[in-house]
Amino acid sequence: MTPVIDLQSITKVYGAGDTEVQALRGIDLSIARGDYVAIMGASGSGKSTLMNIVGALDAATSGHYALDGIDIDDLDESALSIVRNRKIGFIFQSFNLIPRTSALSNVELPLVYRGVRRRERRARAITALESVGLGDRMHHMPNELSGGQQQRVAVARALVAEPSLLLADEPTGNLDSRSTADVLDLMGRLHDQGRTIVMITHEDDVAAQAGRVVTLVDGQISEDRRNRP
Amino acid sequence: MNVLETIRIGLQGIAANKLRSGLTMLGILIGVASVIVLMAIGNGASVAVTASIESLGTNTLTVRHGTFGGENDTTRTQFKDLTVDDAVALVDPVLAPDVVSATPVVTAATTCTFEGASYSTSVTGTWPSYFEASNSPIGTGTPLTADDVLNSRRSIVLGQTVISELFGDTDPLDRTVTCGGVPFIVVGTIEEKGSSGFLDADDVAIAPLSTVQSKLTGYGSLDSILVQASSSEASTAAESEVTSILDQRHGTTSEDNRDFQILNQAALISTVQDTIGIFTVLLGAVAAISLLVGGIGITNIMLVTVTERTREIGIRKAIGARKSAILTQFLIEAMVLSVIGGGLGVLLALLATRITIADVTPVIVPSSVIGAFVVSVSIGLFFGSYPANRAASLRPIEALRHE
Known part of the structure; x- marks a missing residue:
């Protein structure tokens, strides 16, 4: 079976000449369907750069990247936006909901950009919000929701388009311990439903939830281990 | 999307x-x-x-006596009056097919009085065709008639401004108004035209040409001849016809010594x-x-x-x-x-x-x-x-x- 993520000798260089910074120095990583992977590393280790490349937000300097069997390397911006829309669900540290837009509209947005009809997308958005336990908060604006609730709306938005990959960038970084537990619990359930999740974090106890932990040091993979269930 | x-x-x-x-x-x-x-x-x-401007008639030309050049023009050999004969000559179906009527006009600046009220205006001496040519429909009473002109009757038709100045609310018909010392009987009034700021179209008093000439102005040159063209489109053609007839009658040899000028309402509007x-x-x-x-x-x-x-x-x-x-x-x-x-x-x-x-x-x-x-x-x-x-x-x- 094709892996969801297939990275081969990915490098990323920022700047040029004296200011040249090597953020990634040859990453080889394959993530299978249904896996739950935590990517760890200190700040500056290159994990955010890796996340941007995996999320098709940024292009690698060299190497090959295939997402769900699609070669990402030579896609233009327009094709990349389709890939982001259909294959990837983003969950950000700072939630990144669209302000002054209801939870329901936020969740609908990926389907809007995909061109799904209003009635269908509303139904799917409601289902997604109910699955994260926010069926009663659909018409609230982001600023009327707690951090934990906002992050759950973001998870619903990431889920609604049925992507191949859920990509979470420090999803619990801005949350208190109770909301963290809620969100991690939610991620665990999604994993149990067979979703592929890649989560970037620097907290050990968060990484402990994942089935596999990849640790980055100075732009290279220093450790790749499986947690015991 | x-x-x-x-x-x-x-x-x-x-x-x-x-x-x-x-x-x-x-x-x-x-x-x-x-x-x-x-x-x-x-x-x-x-x-x-x-x-x-249209209220004065768009299809009219006004032939005026004199030139823009003034009296000092040395090139002029003759200075002929504008006469009633000129007006008659302008109505010529062969030489001037676009001219419907030509009406001689003299004006006399006078003071008109009625029972103690007095008002300075100018009395226009003219022919009955003036009313149609100048677009001045009669409101009450009758217009001047050819008979009035032939017999030099002292009949007068007044505009609304003159009436309100002299008569107030009194009905002016058949009253006697004195203009320049000459008593006139008011036979008709002209419908209100409205003023347009710079000229008051209702400030008129119209009497037979013969009466005004004999009592007020004397028998000098006409002030103007009001020419009515068959339509406003024909007014330019009428203008050139009138010019050529008058040039011939007045012995004009070049535009410099022409002793009349023509005001074309249609041209003015444009x-x-x-x-x-x-x-x-x-x-x-x-x-x-x-x-x-x-x-x-x-x-x-x-x-x-x-x-x-x-x-x-x-x-x-x-x-x-x-x-x-x-x-x-x-x-x-x-x-x-x-x-x-x-x-x-x-x-x-x-x-x-x-x-x-x-x-x-x-x-x-x-x-x-x-x-x-x-x-x-x-x-x-x-x-x-x-x-x-x-x-x-x-x-x-x-x-x-x-x-």
Whole structure:
């Protein structure tokens, strides 16, 4: 079976000449369907750069990247936006909901950009919000929701388009311990439903939830281990 | 993603910042409204002046005695009077097919009195055809008749201004009014024509030519001959016919020694309309500049909006919004601003032009309404495209990092 993520000798260089910074120095990583992977590393280790490349937000300097069997390397911006829309669900540290837009509209947005009809997308958005336990908060604006609730709306938005990959960038970084537990619990359930999740974090106890932990040091993979269930 | 959806998102963006959107719209609103109103005022002035000239008859030519060159013109060999015979000669179906009638006119500046009331006016001595040629319909009583002229009767027909000055509310018919010491019997009145600011078409007193010449002016040259052309289109042809007949009779050898001049009402109207047209275009141009300033306001506010919402753009792109979707969203926001601003501007202009400004009743030029609205919409497109393009070209990763 094709892996969801297939990275081969990915490098990323920022700047040029004296200011040249090597953020990634040859990453080889394959993530299978249904896996739950935590990517760890200190700040500056290159994990955010890796996340941007995996999320098709940024292009690698060299190497090959295939997402769900699609070669990402030579896609233009327009094709990349389709890939982001259909294959990837983003969950950000700072939630990144669209302000002054209801939870329901936020969740609908990926389907809007995909061109799904209003009635269908509303139904799917409601289902997604109910699955994260926010069926009663659909018409609230982001600023009327707690951090934990906002992050759950973001998870619903990431889920609604049925992507191949859920990509979470420090999803619990801005949350208190109770909301963290809620969100991690939610991620665990999604994993149990067979979703592929890649989560970037620097907290050990968060990484402990994942089935596999990849640790980055100075732009290279220093450790790749499986947690015991 | 369909257009309706994009418009909805655009409207949300506008509603999110009502004061700012309102002020931006105000810029367009003022621009559109001022274009329409100023054009309407110019047009209204043109209509008013044209109407006041038309009230004197558009198909008439006035042949005046004398020249612009003045009495010192040394090239003139003869200086002939304008005579009743000249007037008679102008009605000639062969030489002047476009002339319907020619009416001799003399005027005498006099003071008319009635039972203690007195009023300075000029008495016009003329023939009965004057009433039709000068577009002066009779209100009450009768016009002058050929009989009045033949018998030098002391009959007079008065305009409404003279009547109100001398008679007040009294019925003037059959009363005796004294003008320049000569008693006249009022046989008729002329319908009110209305004044047009610079000349009062109702300030007239009309008596038989023969009477005025014998009692008031003497038998010198006529002041003018009122020529009626068959239509206002024929007035130019009539003008040249009249010129050639009179040139022959007066022995004119060149334009320099011509001893009469012709005032063509139709030509006057077109001159006046041209002049006012230039001012209208000037007014419109000034207003168009304010519309342009309004458009720059849209660019400015959209640039601020794009900067403010960089992060939102990043989120949308991460979720899968294509460049075209972002472009359309911001373009539509700019368009909605300009369309609503332009629409309200048209409404305001329609209201404002109901008010009479400086004696001019504005008359809306339909093309200016359509033009101003279309321009305001294109301004939205044009001035919104730069900020929208900037938003759409943002790289998602940088937009997401933006705080």
